[in-house]
Amino acid sequence: MEWFSKNLPYLLAGVSVGGQYALIAIGYTMVYGILRLINFAHGDIFMVAGLMMVYLSASVPVYIAIPIVLVATVILGFLVERAAYKPLRQAPRMSIMISAIGVSYLLQNLALYITGGLSQQYPPIPWISDVVNVFGASTKRVTVITPFLTIILVIVLVALIKYTKIGMAMRAASKDFETSQLMGIKINSVISMTFIIGSFLAAVGSLLFFTNYTGVTPTVGAMPGLKAFVAAVFGGIGSIPGAVIGAFIIGICENIIKGMGWTTFSDAFTFALLIVILIFKPTGLFGEKATDKV
Amino acid sequence: MTKKKETIINVSLIVALLVVLYVMEHTIPSTAMIFTVLKKGAIYALVAVSMNLLNGFTGLFSLGQAGFMLLGAYTYGILTIPAEQREFVYMYYDGGIIHFSVPVVVALVAAGIVAAAFAYLIGLPVLRLKSDYLAIATLGFAEIIRAIFQWDKLGPVTNGSNLLKSYPTFKSVLFPFIVSGICIAVIVMLINSTYGRAFKAIRDDEVAAEAMGINLAHHKRIAFVVSSFFAGISGALLAMYQTTIQASMFKSAMTYEILLIVVIGGIGSVTGSCLSSFLFIILSEWLLRFLDSDMYIGDFHVPLLRAGFRKVVFSVIIMIIVLFFRKGIMGTKEFSVRGIYNFFTRKKKAAKGGDSND
Amino acid sequence: MTNVLKVENVTMQFGGVVAVDNMNLEVNKGEIVSLIGPNGAGKTTAFNVITGVYAPTNGAVYFNGTKIIENHPQGKMKKLYKGENNGKYSSVLAPTPDKITKMGIARTFQNIRLFKSQTVFENILIAKHLRRTSNLFTATFHLNGKEEAEMRKQTEDLLRILGLEDVKDEMATSLPYGKQRRLEIARAMATEPTLLLLDEPAAGMNPQETEELTAFIGRIRDEFGMTIFMIEHHMDLVMEISDRIYVLDFGKPIAAGTPEEVQNNPRVIEAYLGGAVDE
Numbered sequence: 061m062e063w064f065s066k067n068l069p070y071l072l073a074g075v076s077v078g079g080q081y082a083l084i085a086i087g088y089t090m091v092y093g094i095l096r097l098i099n100f101a102h103g104d105i106f107m108v109a110g111l112m113m114v115y116l117s118a119s120v121p122v123y124i125a126i127p128i129v130l131v132a133t134v135i136l137g138f139l140v141e142r143a144a145y146k147p148l149r150q151a152p153r154m155s156i157m158i159s160a161i162g163v164s165y166l167l168q169n170l171a172l173y174i175t176g177g178l179s180q181q182y183p184p185i186p187w188i189s190d191v192v193n194v195f196g197a198s199t200k201r202v203t204v205i206t207p208f209l210t211i212i213l214v215i216v217l218v219a220l221i222k223y224t225k226i227g228m229a230m231r232a233a234s235k236d237f238e239t240s241q242l243m244g245i246k247i248n249s250v251i252s253m254t255f256i257i258g259s260f261l262a263a264v265g266s267l268l269f270f271t272n273y274t275g276v277t278p279t280v281g282a283m284p285g286l287k288a289f290v291a292a293v294f295g296g297i298g299s300i301p302g303a304v305i306g307a308f309i310i311g312i313c314e315n316i317i318k319g320m321g322w323t324t325f326s327d328a329f330t331f332a333l334l335i336v337i338l339i340f341k342p343t344g345l346f347g348e349k350a351t352d353k354v
Numbered sequence: 355m356t357k358k359k360e361t362i363i364n365v366s367l368i369v370a371l372l373v374v375l376y377v378m379e380h381t382i383p384s385t386a387m388i389f390t391v392l393k394k395g396a397i398y399a400l401v402a403v404s405m406n407l408l409n410g411f412t413g414l415f416s417l418g419q420a421g422f423m424l425l426g427a428y429t430y431g432i433l434t435i436p437a438e439q440r441e442f443v444y445m446y447y448d449g450g451i452i453h454f455s456v457p458v459v460v461a462l463v464a465a466g467i468v469a470a471a472f473a474y475l476i477g478l479p480v481l482r483l484k485s486d487y488l489a490i491a492t493l494g495f496a497e498i499i500r501a502i503f504q505w506d507k508l509g510p511v512t513n514g515s516n517l518l519k520s521y522p523t524f525k526s527v528l529f530p531f532i533v534s535g536i537c538i539a540v541i542v543m544l545i546n547s548t549y550g551r552a553f554k555a556i557r558d559d560e561v562a563a564e565a566m567g568i569n570l571a572h573h574k575r576i577a578f579v580v581s582s583f584f585a586g587i588s589g590a591l592l593a594m595y596q597t598t599i600q601a602s603m604f605k606s607a608m609t610y611e612i613l614l615i616v617v618i619g620g621i622g623s624v625t626g627s628c629l630s631s632f633l634f635i636i637l638s639e640w641l642l643r644f645l646d647s648d649m650y651i652g653d654f655h656v657p658l659l660r661a662g663f664r665k666v667v668f669s670v671i672i673m674i675i676v677l678f679f680r681k682g683i684m685g686t687k688e689f690s691v692r693g694i695y696n697f698f699t700r701k702k703k704a705a706k707g708g709d710s711n712d
Numbered sequence: 713m714t715n716v717l718k719v720e721n722v723t724m725q726f727g728g729v730v731a732v733d734n735m736n737l738e739v740n741k742g743e744i745v746s747l748i749g750p751n752g753a754g755k756t757t758a759f760n761v762i763t764g765v766y767a768p769t770n771g772a773v774y775f776n777g778t779k780i781i782e783n784h785p786q787g788k789m790k791k792l793y794k795g796e797n798n799g800k801y802s803s804v805l806a807p808t809p810d811k812i813t814k815m816g817i818a819r820t821f822q823n824i825r826l827f828k829s830q831t832v833f834e835n836i837l838i839a840k841h842l843r844r845t846s847n848l849f850t851a852t853f854h855l856n857g858k859e860e861a862e863m864r865k866q867t868e869d870l871l872r873i874l875g876l877e878d879v880k881d882e883m884a885t886s887l888p889y890g891k892q893r894r895l896e897i898a899r900a901m902a903t904e905p906t907l908l909l910l911d912e913p914a915a916g917m918n919p920q921e922t923e924e925l926t927a928f929i930g931r932i933r934d935e936f937g938m939t940i941f942m943i944e945h946h947m948d949l950v951m952e953i954s955d956r957i958y959v960l961d962f963g964k965p966i967a968a969g970t971p972e973e974v975q976n977n978p979r980v981i982e983a984y985l986g987g988a989v990d991e
Contacts, residue, residue, distance in 0.1 A: 098486050147677055153485055154415055155680055158617050161610050162676045166669035168607075173662035282606065286497075289490065328501035331494030338491055339479045540852065547851040548841050548860065555827050555838045562825035565763065567813035567842030567903055576848060622829075686829060 068197045070319035071312065076203040076272065078311025079210035083265030084288035085295075085303040086217065087137075087258025093234035093298035094254055097156050101140055101163035103285015104171075105259055109133040109266040110182060110276040111171055117183035126185075130263045137259025138252055146248065164282075171278035179277045182270040189271050202271045207308075209268070213261065214304050221300070226253055234298055283327060287314075290334040296347025305345065363691050368535070375527055384525075387640050392527045394639065395632035397591045400534040402615045402627040403541055404584035409613070410622035410686075411545055412577040413557030415489045417609050418476070421496025422582040424604035425472055426465035426589030428503060431518035431599055432511060433461040439520040444513055451510040458522050462533065462590050469586025470579045472499070477578045481571065493606055503601040512601070519598040530591050537584050542624055544580065553577055614672050618682050626684030633683075638668060714740045715777075716907050716939045717762070717817075722771030723795030724757050724963075731757040733963035734796045735771070739907065744933055744940045746950045749960035750983060755943045756822055758960070759909055763819050767806040770795055775815055775907070781805055814842055818905035820896045822912045822943075826884040832895055833880040836867045839902035867902065873935075874898045874928075890921040894928065901936065908932065910942035914949050922946055926953055951975070959983065 064071075084106055091099045112132055116125040144163045148156045188202040221227035229250045232240040241247050269284065270276060288303075291310050295302025310333065314326045337344060375392070382388065401419060408414045433456045435443055444450035456464070480491040506514040524530065544550055552573050555563040564570050593599045615634050619626030645664040649656040675682065687693075717739040724732040732754040739745045747755050761768045764781065769789055773781035782805040785793040807815075827835050840863040846856035854860070871877045876895060879887060884895060893913055900908055913929070914922045926949050932938050944950045950957065951971045959967040959974060961983040967974055974980055 096486070098490060144673065144677065151680065154409070154621075155676070157415065157486060157489065158613065159673075159676045161613060162669070162673045165607075165610055165614065166666070166673055169662070169665035169669045173660075173666045176661060279605075279607070286490075286493070286606075290494075293487075293490070324501050324505050328498040331498050334494050335479065335491050338483055338487055342483070342487070543854065544848075544852045547854070548844055548846065548856075548863070549848060549851050551834065551838050552841045554830065554834075555841075558827040558829055559825050561765075561809075562821065562827065563838075564809040565813060565819055565821075565825075566839045566899065567810045568838075569808070569810045 065196065067316065067319050068195055069199065070315040072194060072197060072199055072203050073272075074312035074315035075308065076206040076268075076311070077315060078308035079206035080265045080269040081284060081288045081291050081311050082210050082304040082307035083213065083261040083268070084284060085291040085307045086214070086261050086300055087255075088289045089292035089295070089297055089300060089303040090230070090254045090258055092292065094230065094237070094251060095145070095156070096153065097145065097160060098289060099258075100157070100160040100285075101144075101167060102258065102262060103281035103283075103288070104164045104167035105133060105137055105140070105281070106262040106266050106269075106285060107171060107276065107278065107281030108136060108167055109263040110270045110280065111175065111180065113267065113270070114180040114182055114276055122183060122185055125183075126267065129267070130260060133263035133266075134256050134259045137255045137262070141252060141255040146251075168278045168282075175276075175278060177278070179275040182274040182276055185267065185271055188268075200272060202268055206268050209264070210304065213264065214300065217257065217261075218300060226250065230254060287327075287330050290330050293334060294337055294344055296344030299344070299346040302344055302346035360692055360695075367691070372528060372531070375531060379527060389527050391632065391635050391640055393524075393530050393595055395635040396527075396530040396534040397588055397595060398612070398615060398635060399628040399631040400537050400591065401585055401588035401612055402619065402631050403538050403624050404581045404588065405612050406616050406619075406621065406624060406627045407541055407545065407553075407584075408577055408581040409616060410620075410627075411550065411557060412553040412574065413560075414481070414574060414577060415485050416492040416578065416581075417489045417606065417613065418473075418492030418496045418582075419585050419612050420604040420606060420608040421492075421499040422469040422473060422585035423589030423592060423608070424496075424499060424503060424601060425469040426586030427593035427599045427604070428512060428518065428589075428601075429465040429468040429586070430461045430590035430593050431521050433464055434458060434521040435518065436520065436522075443518065443520050444510065446516060447509040447513065450513070462587055465590035466583040466586040469589070470583035473579045473582030474575065477575050481574045481578060493609070496604070496606065496609065500601050500604055515601065517598045517600050518593075521593070523594045523597050530595065533587070533591060537587055538624065538628070541580070541584060545624065549573070549576065614676075618672065618675050620682035620684035620686060622686035623682070623684035623688055625689035626682055626687075629689070630683055637671075638664065642667060716741050716775065717941060718774040719758070719762065720772045720774065721797045721800065722758070722761055722768045722773065723793075723797075724754070724761055724766060725769040725789065725793065725795060728792060728794075730794055731963050732761065732768070735960075735963070735965055737958050737965060737968070739939060739941045741939055742933065742937070743955045744929065744942070744953050746954040746957045747941065747943045747960060748945070748947075748950055748957060753960040754963035755960055756911055757963075759819060759911055759943065762812075763817060763909065764807050764809040764812040767804075769793060770797060770801060772801060772805075775817060779805060780807060780812065780815060810842070813903050813905070816904070816906040817909065818900035818903045818907075819909040820893075820900050820911055820913060822915065824892050824896055826892060826896060826899070828883075828885045830884060831881050832876055832884050832887065833867060833871065835884045835895060836870060836899050836902045837863060839899050840866060842903060870898060870902055874901075890917055890924070893917070893925070897928070897932070901932065901938070905938060907939045907941060910940065910944075912943050912945060914944060914946045917946075922949055925949065929953055 084102065087102050088099060091097055109129055112129045113125060116128055140163055144159045145156055148159055188200070188205060190201045191198055192201045192204065194204060221230055229240070229245045230253070232243065232245055233247060233250050237247070287310055288307060291306035292303040294310065295304070295306035310330055314329060317326045317329055401423060405419050408416050432452060436455055437453055440453065441449040476495050480488060480495070483491055502508065503512045504515040508514070552563070552568045555566060555568060556570060556573060560570060615630050616627055618634065619628070619630030642664045645659055645667055646661050647659065649659050715738045719735055719737045722732055722735045723730065735758060747758065749755055757766070760766045762773055767783050768781065770784050770793065772779055782801055782803055784801040785798060827838060844851070844859065846859055850856045871880050874894065876891065876898060879891065884892065887895060897910065897913065914925050917925060929940060930953055933940055954971055956969060957971055957974045958965050959980050966983060967977045967980045
């Protein structure tokens with residue numbers, strides 16, 4: 061019990077961060093499911109969403125800024141796909157990955173240029189930034205909301221994929237890219253939709269994340285991005301519930317490690333976990349096995 | 355043109371280059387930008403070629419380069435800080451636990467060996483992974499290594515997250531040129547050997563390569579270890595160039611930069627990697643510098659120009675290359691004396707352009 | 713002992729699907745043996761087992777009298793296994809494809825797999841790598857000049873004998889289809905095998921090219937003394953040069969014998985005609 065009360069703040073933070081990673085991880089897992097591409101720029105889209113909020117909130121009220129940020133992030137995700145990935149559809153996989161790294165580099169440098177390299181203070185968002193008491197530990201309300209909001213969004217998304225036409229097209233495309241094209245599925249709009257959903261969730265994730273960690277720097281997206289990717293692999297790439305569970309596990313473990321005073325290794329832990337999974341169960345918790353044909 | 359003649363021309367070109375560098379050093383003030391470009395360019399050329407050996411010639415998409423450079427840089431620094439300076443460098447750790455130092459050349463080789471040894475161990479599990487999984491796993495390892503080197507419990511050896519400094523550095527531009535030159539020459543010889551052919555076979559088609567009796571695990575490991583060995587040496591050179599090192603320098607952004615250099619030069623071209631390293635450094639450190647400061651043409655204040663704009667322009671150029679000139683400067687071709695000779699004499703082989711691989 | 717290859721009770725099961733079902737066959741020294749059967753009968757899977765791409769679920773493979781591959785149902789397969797002879801094999805011997813090639817079994821692929829960024833000459837030169845005696849150090853520092861020269865000479869010789877000399881500096885993938893097939897066979901031969909497995913060597917060829925290939929395969933056996941085991945659909949080719957034929961249907965050999973015997977076998981006729989009617 062003593063251990064519990066001592067570690068409660070870390071546990072809470074873990075659940076909260078886990079939810080934020082989950083929102084980013086969905087973008088990775090959906091894109092990878094269809095394009096077999098690690099979208100290295102996804103973490104940077106998350107960062108750009110944070111920056112947009114910083115600059116917008118300086119001139120308009122928060123309740124107007126939030127919807128604008130969400131829409132603008134979605135447009136950014138859409139444009140990145142159209143400009144940097146679509147032209148390389150027939151190219152070797154390495155080319156698309158390099159292009160993704162290039163986009164990431166571009167977004168980071170743009171952010172560096174605009175911010176001048178200084179950490180920008182994220183605006184407090186009313187209500188969710190308020191401090192509340194949970195079992196005697198005081199924390200921002202966002203910490204408590206995040207897991208619930210994440211789960212609601214995931215349920216909506218899963219329903220969308222299960223019951224709508226575009227969702228069916230997505231599932232078909234991730235099963236077999238070429239055949240789904242032959243079946244008359246407009247693959248480009250499916251891919252665009254994937255990026256739109258992914259970017260939207262990343263924008264929501266950034267709202268929650270930066271309310272807790274208020275400094276927005278150009279490289280702030282890289283680490284959460286990579287961790288979210290690891291979560292996606294952990295859960296079995298292509299599987300949305302897998303990504304969410306993976307993200308919560310990583311978020312919680314990471315914060316408990318911090319609580320134990322091993323902060324230096326909290327990032328390294330995630331990667332160690334990744335390598336262990338890749339070696340022992342490369343398909344992750346819920347992934348499907350794919351074999352190469354000779 | 356006979357092989358002997360070609361060798362003579364190549365050797366004399368190298369000697370001429372070294373003489374030019376030597377003369378330049380004695381006529382131009384040592385603070386000139388050109389020396390920064392040459393020194394850094396030579397170091398980046400080595401690490402780019404080492405990455406190309408892996409990504410371009412063996413088809414292994416690895417993103418661990420920064421990690422291996424870190425290992426090389428730290429090995430060099432730790433082994434060469436003079437004993438009397440250690441008290442001062444390791445001030446938070448009672449002078450550290452190492453109380454000897456070794457000659458520069460020994461430390462350079464050790465830097466390579468340490469990086470190679472780590473590569474061997476890391477390679478055992480990760481080289482079984484395919485393309486993008488391999489990329490993310492090697493990237494992960496680089497991050498783990500960085501975390502370990504910043505760990506304060508290892509401070510007596512690594513100085514934790516504090517700077518390593520006061521180790522021997524180089525003044526002359528000839529030093530990085532000669533070291534990098536030798537290393538790159540060895541890599542080229544490897545690529546042109548029967549092992550290099552096996553690497554290219556693996557890149558082109560793993561299944562067919564294995565059916566030709568090429569042991570995939572063994573050859574991938576060789577490429578990974580050799581590439582890391584030279585990345586380690588280039589890390590040591592970078593440490594010498596910068597005069598201080600800190601683990602936080604070697605982030606994944608560094609690997610991305612090297613990867614982009616390789617892409618610009620042409621994946622699968624050694625001379626392409628070398629050219630683009632110098633080009634990259636010239637542009638980023640020198641020619642595009644003006645983009646980072648305010649500029650007036652008459653009374654007109656040129657818009658956009660301020661700190662950071664250079665990197666934006668740079669990233670845009672890179673994206674253009676990635677999207678529209680996917681082969682980079684050289685594609686998979688090589689720039690060589692024979693190629694130029696054939697080009698001008700228009701012999702039968704002229705159709706093959708600058709290919710020197712045979 | 714005259715058989716070069718002996719496949720014994722080999723079953724290959726993927727999940728619940730049995731691709732090769734208790735296969736038994738032998739290939740004798742100096743023979744040309746064909747493996748025929750409708751699409752999806754498990755022919756290529758059988759090749760993949762023999763060359764080490766897949767470890768069989770159960771059974772063993774012998775090469776020149778030595779056991780080179782053996783396996784028995786393990787793990788999840790213990791429950792799922794539907795084949796025969798369960799329990800007959802107990803050890804596991806699963807060499808990787810490169811080891812098999814080193815032993816002297818070379819193969820070609822159904823869908824041509826040439827090294828696309830390399831010339832015809834280089835494609836064959838690569839096959840010489842496995843017979844090297846140099847190590848990384850001696851090869852890098854070119855201390856193996858004699859061996860390197862020998863590799864190149866052997867490659868030149870092979871190209872000349874096989875009539876690919878005039879295209880040796882061309883990119884492998886720029887060759888016409890028929891020559892690409894021939895190059896792939898040449899590349900397999902360059903590994904110095906005693907047994908050559910050809911997976912549909914005549915696929916996609918026109919009648920004239922097929923005829924040339926027929927003569928070519930005959931030469932490989934007669935001039936190079938290699939034993940040939942091939943999968944083929946062109947019945948003219950199969951009937952003309954095969955010493956013996958195995959017919960596979962649903963993963964099981966349903967007939968074996970000389971071309972005449974097989975042609976007159978009612979089960980073969982049924983398998984082929986039955987298949988044709990179903991389509």
